[in-house]
Amino acid sequence: MSTVSQVSQSHPFYPPRSVLTVRRRISNMLAIVLTTISLLFTVSILLYLISYVLVQGLHFINLNFFTQVPTANGEPGGGMGQSVQGTLILVGLASLIGVPLGLFTGVYLSEFGRGRFAASIRFLVDVLTGIPTIIFGLFAWGLIVVPNHSFSGFAGGVALGIIIIPIVARTSEDVLRLVPRETREASLALGATESHTILRVVIPSALNGIITGIILAMARVAGETAPLIMTAFGTTYWNADITQPTDALPLGIYNFSHSPYHEQVNQAYAGAFILIMLIFLTSFAVRWVTKGFQQINR
Amino acid sequence: MIRSAWLKNFRGMRPSDLIFRAVTLLMVFVVIAIVVGVAWILVVDSMPTIRQAGFSFLTRQDFDPVHDIYGVLPAIYGTLVTSAFALIFGIPIGVGTAIFLVEYCPRPLRIPLAFFADLLAAIPSVVFGLWGFLILARWLQPTGQPWLQLHLGFLPFFKGPPLGVGILAAGMVLTIMILPLIVAVSREVMLTVPRSQREALQALGATRWEVVRYAVLPLSRVGIFGGIILALGRALGETMAVTMVIGNQATKPSLSLFDTGYTLSSVIANQFGEATPGLFLSALVEAGLLVFLITMITNIIARVLISRLGRRYVPGGKV
Amino acid sequence: MEQEQKVAVHVEHLNAWYRKTQALYDINLTIAPLSVTALIGPSGCGKSTILRCLNRMHEEVPGASAAGLVQIEGVNIYARSIKPMYVRLHIGMVFQQPNPLPTRSIWENVAIGAQINGLAKGKALHERVEHSLRQAALWDEVKDRLHSSATTLSGGQQQRLCIARALAIEPKILLMDEPASALDPESTFKIEELIQELKKQYTVVIVTHNMQQAARIGDITAFFLKGYVIEVGETQQLFTRPQQQETEYYVTGRFS
Numbered sequence: 001m002s003t004v005s006q007v008s009q010s011h012p013f014y015p016p017r018s019v020l021t022v023r024r025r026i027s028n029m030l031a032i033v034l035t036t037i038s039l040l041f042t043v044s045i046l047l048y049l050i051s052y053v054l055v056q057g058l059h060f061i062n063l064n065f066f067t068q069v070p071t072a073n074g075e076p077g078g079g080m081g082q083s084v085q086g087t088l089i090l091v092g093l094a095s096l097i098g099v100p101l102g103l104f105t106g107v108y109l110s111e112f113g114r115g116r117f118a119a120s121i122r123f124l125v126d127v128l129t130g131i132p133t134i135i136f137g138l139f140a141w142g143l144i145v146v147p148n149h150s151f152s153g154f155a156g157g158v159a160l161g162i163i164i165i166p167i168v169a170r171t172s173e174d175v176l177r178l179v180p181r182e183t184r185e186a187s188l189a190l191g192a193t194e195s196h197t198i199l200r201v202v203i204p205s206a207l208n209g210i211i212t213g214i215i216l217a218m219a220r221v222a223g224e225t226a227p228l229i230m231t232a233f234g235t236t237y238w239n240a241d242i243t244q245p246t247d248a249l250p251l252g253i254y255n256f257s258h259s260p261y262h263e264q265v266n267q268a269y270a271g272a273f274i275l276i277m278l279i280f281l282t283s284f285a286v287r288w289v290t291k292g293f294q295q296i297n298r
Numbered sequence: 299m300i301r302s303a304w305l306k307n308f309r310g311m312r313p314s315d316l317i318f319r320a321v322t323l324l325m326v327f328v329v330i331a332i333v334v335g336v337a338w339i340l341v342v343d344s345m346p347t348i349r350q351a352g353f354s355f356l357t358r359q360d361f362d363p364v365h366d367i368y369g370v371l372p373a374i375y376g377t378l379v380t381s382a383f384a385l386i387f388g389i390p391i392g393v394g395t396a397i398f399l400v401e402y403c404p405r406p407l408r409i410p411l412a413f414f415a416d417l418l419a420a421i422p423s424v425v426f427g428l429w430g431f432l433i434l435a436r437w438l439q440p441t442g443q444p445w446l447q448l449h450l451g452f453l454p455f456f457k458g459p460p461l462g463v464g465i466l467a468a469g470m471v472l473t474i475m476i477l478p479l480i481v482a483v484s485r486e487v488m489l490t491v492p493r494s495q496r497e498a499l500q501a502l503g504a505t506r507w508e509v510v511r512y513a514v515l516p517l518s519r520v521g522i523f524g525g526i527i528l529a530l531g532r533a534l535g536e537t538m539a540v541t542m543v544i545g546n547q548a549t550k551p552s553l554s555l556f557d558t559g560y561t562l563s564s565v566i567a568n569q570f571g572e573a574t575p576g577l578f579l580s581a582l583v584e585a586g587l588l589v590f591l592i593t594m595i596t597n598i599i600a601r602v603l604i605s606r607l608g609r610r611y612v613p614g615g616k617v
Numbered sequence: 618m619e620q621e622q623k624v625a626v627h628v629e630h631l632n633a634w635y636r637k638t639q640a641l642y643d644i645n646l647t648i649a650p651l652s653v654t655a656l657i658g659p660s661g662c663g664k665s666t667i668l669r670c671l672n673r674m675h676e677e678v679p680g681a682s683a684a685g686l687v688q689i690e691g692v693n694i695y696a697r698s699i700k701p702m703y704v705r706l707h708i709g710m711v712f713q714q715p716n717p718l719p720t721r722s723i724w725e726n727v728a729i730g731a732q733i734n735g736l737a738k739g740k741a742l743h744e745r746v747e748h749s750l751r752q753a754a755l756w757d758e759v760k761d762r763l764h765s766s767a768t769t770l771s772g773g774q775q776q777r778l779c780i781a782r783a784l785a786i787e788p789k790i791l792l793m794d795e796p797a798s799a800l801d802p803e804s805t806f807k808i809e810e811l812i813q814e815l816k817k818q819y820t821v822v823i824v825t826h827n828m829q830q831a832a833r834i835g836d837i838t839a840f841f842l843k844g845y846v847i848e849v850g851e852t853q854q855l856f857t858r859p860q861q862q863e864t865e866y867y868v869t870g871r872f873s
Contacts, residue, residue, distance in 0.1 A: 012707055013689075013692050013699050013703050013704055013707065014699070014703065015700070015702075015703050016735075018735065020735035024505050024508070025505070027505075028505040028506055028507040028508075030507075031397075031506070031507035031510065032402055032506075034394055035394045035395070035397045035398035035401070035402060036398055036402065037394070038390070038391045038392075038393075038394030038395040038397075038398060039394070039395045039398040039399065039403075039411075041391055041395075042391060042392070042395045042415075042477050042481065043411070043414070045474055046414075046418050046474065046477070046478070049426070049429050049474065050418075050421070052429065053425060053428065100325065101325050101329055104322050104325035104326065105325060105329050107322055108322045108323070108325070108326050112319065112322065121326060121329075124329070124330060124333050125329070126597075126601060127333065127594060127597065127598075128329075128333060129597075130531055130593055130594065130596075130597030130600075131535070131590060131593060131594070132534075132535025132537060132563060132589055132590075132593055133537075134537045134563055134566055134567065134586065134589070135336060135340070135586055135589060135590050136336065138339065138340060138343075138566070138583055138586045139335065139336045139339050139340070142339035142340075142342070142343045142583070143335070143339060162332055162336075165329060169329075193312050193314050193315050194315045194318070194319075195312075195315045195317070195318035195319075196314065198318070199318070219420070223421075223422025223423075223424065223425075224422065225422070225423070225424045225537075225538045226423075226537040226538055226563070226567055229567055229570055229571070230566075230570045233571075250424045250538075253424050253425075253428060254424055254427070254538065254542070257427070257428050257431055257432065257542060268428060269428070272424070272425045272428050275422055275424070275425060276421060276425060279417065279420045279421060279422070280417065283413075283416070283417050283420060287413070492716075494712060494714055494716040495718065496677075497677070497716065498712070498716045498717075498718065498779070498782075499729075500674060500677055500705065501672065501674060501705055501708075501709070501710035501712075501783070502705065502706070502729065502730035502733060502734075502782070502783075502786060503702050503703065503704075503705040503706030503707075503730070503733070503734055503786065504702070504733050505702060508733055512718065512729065512733070513718065516718070516721075517719070517720065
């Protein structure tokens with residue numbers, strides 16, 4: 001059999017010379033070009049945004065940031081110490097409130113819930129996820145701030161806690177469902193009670209995923225501003241009393257961002273740096289722990 | 299096990315199980331109570347304004363605490379315009395990016411880019427607002443807006459003095475914020491298209507784009523649309539970033555993007571500190587009620603659309 | 618040049634890989650025109666891989682590659698100057714699982730190959746669709762509902778729809794990858810009948826894991842094992858008097 005090394009132009013395996021061929025090639029090229037441009041735009045804008053804030057913020061991070069509170073009238077120095085303190089307190093409080101509620105709801109949905117009641121609970125949880133967080137601020141405001149005639153860290157913690165509930169509920173449910181039925185059955189067959197099975201067997205096997213969900217929820221609320229505006233309200237003094245107005249990092253950033261004093265604006269950048277780093281670190285850690293770097297292959 | 303069977307097991311249960319189930323159920327009820335409570339507080343605390351203004355709340359233009367007249371039409375307008383802007387630009391760029399990531403992206407870049415996109419969805423809005431206010435707005439005023447006015451000033455969208463902050467800035471920030479969401483949802487939906495569909499087109503001699511157009515996109519349409527509605531919901535409810543760049547002052551109604559304005563959420567965030575008890579506050583709460591209703595509806599629609607593909611997706615931030 | 622007309626496909630020294638794993642080793646094979654060539658062998662032997670190399674679909678799998686000579690009508694389709702897209706235009710492929718486009722109607726499914734490639738328009742296109750559906754023995758069953766969705770068809774009908782779709786581009790060669798393995802016995806029978814008709818007009822290469830099917834419908838059978846072609850021959854002969862030990866083991870059911 002001879003090998004044809006040269007192919008004539010008129011051979012059928014060559015594209016026909018026609019308008020359609022050209023049009024197809026053009027639309028194919030156009031598709032590549034346009035989608036590449038879209039990607040470049042998306043990536044570069046976001047990359048630019050994040051790196052600008054990071055670089056600016058890194059510049060102004062120093063010990064004072066964490067150890068001092070804002071100075072009066074633009075005097076040099078000062079920091080956002082009370083914001084950091086407040087964030088720690090508020091996130092802790094929110095977790096105390098939201099994590100048990102979320103976790104038990106997740107346990108319910110995974111272990112007990114069947115039928116329409118469970119379906120409506122799941123629906124409610126999903127509804128909660130979609131509500132803009134400022135609404136929870138309004139809720140906590142009406143429930144706690146108004147009757148007590150005072151802004152308080154407690155109200156802020158409640159508002160943030162509500163945000164945590166659906167996140168933890170959903171991730172816990174998903175992760176608990178993955179525990180194989182055999183594990184539960186084995187425990188029950190050995191004579192353990194249902195509660196023992198769930199608490200000492202099922203939950204521990206899903207612990208990785210549950211903790212992941214909790215950490216992500218905490219990182220999420222650490223960045224929330226809107227619900228705190230009418231609950232914790234913010235302050236420029238050290239404050240560990242949750243019955244009093246409490247500051248938080250995002251609140252501080254918000255307030256300082258339009259401050260007339262350069263130094264405070266710089267501190268806002270520094271605060272943003274911390275927030276972004278927090279998100280980076282938790283996302284990275286979570287992925288690393290759950291080995292979520294694998295991608296769906298098609 | 300339906301609930302009545304649950305209770306029937308009552309007597310056969312060990313005390314520890316009973317307590318555990320009771321506690322679990324209690325927690326669930328607290329969550330239900332919270333959801334109901336949110337709606338309740340919103341309605342109750344906006345009652346004064348509802349009673350006073352009724353429907354005119356939605357149609358009046360003045361938000362005048364001094365005279366106790368409250369109308370949120372400009373706020374509704376601002377919410378709709380900024381969200382529309384974000385969708386108009388966010389959809390083509392977001393879907394285009396997703397198509398690139400699924401079809402054309404070189405293998406080694408895929409995972410890092412996907413990780414990057416997910417990361418961005420988690421950045422707090424105050425950071426976007428900070429960037430928008432200190433950098434974007436400050437660029438728009440001397441450079442961006444004048445350029446637009448110079449070249450496209452005949453359009454009604456670009457009239458008026460360049461202030462930097464305003465609807466344009468808010469729209470731009472919002473676009474950037476919903477991009478990761480649209481990209482993530484579109485990408486996930488497109489990845490679920492079975493390979494057999496692509497192969498069918500490939501075997502017929504289709505170009506790469508034709509494979510996307512005839513095999514991938516038709517099956518992804520519904521899911522992508524659901525993602526768009528999710529993004530819309532996020533845009534409608536976005537508070538901080540918008541508040542920080544929109545200028546928060548109503549102007550005479552016009553089509554110009556250079557105007558300042560406010561949205562339903564930004565008016566709440568902005569005015570809360572200064573609100574006096576009474577009609578002022580209840581007006582703000584009513585604005586919140588509106589936001590609540592609007593976002594609930596869009597989220598339900600989105601969920602229905604996406605679940606038609608048999609998947610559960612999370613709005614408001616991927617976990 | 619006369620020799621080229623006696624041969625539909627000529628494969629010489631073909632090797633194929635999935636990333637670093639080699640799947641085909643130095644394949645030499647000749648497919649006769651207007652006949653049915655059956656490719657048999659145990660799973661993983663490479664029979665589907667070689668099939669996909671014939672229309673350059675193999676390289677669509679991420680990381681997959683192939684090298685060698687595959688001559689169709691005297692042209693090496695692996696020549697550098699040739700684009701896979703235009704090779705596939707002349708070769709029809711039917712897959713194991715029927716894969717009609719679910720969002721499109723029956724008519725649109727059949728027409729799409731011809732439409733994309735601009736092979737016919739308007740009335741000519743409609744005639745082409747009808748002709749292909751007749752050839753696929755599906756016309757009578759669907760002629761009254763050409764515009765209903767392709768998903769309203771049964772599995773066997775969907776597969777015949779996919780065959781019609783492949784035929785609509787008037788291919789020189791029809792490749793079939795276990796076309797009946799996902800179907801019930803009655804549909805399988807119909808498809809086997811169909812293939813016997815089709816071979817009068819098209820060169821058919823069919824991969825099957827069902828030896829009896831190969832014996833029934835294949836004119837020539839090629840037996841593959843672990844990426845090598847072990848034996849090729851006239852079907853009757855291969856099954857009754859195999860020349861290689863491995864072939865005998867396979868056709869007698871020692872391993873599958």
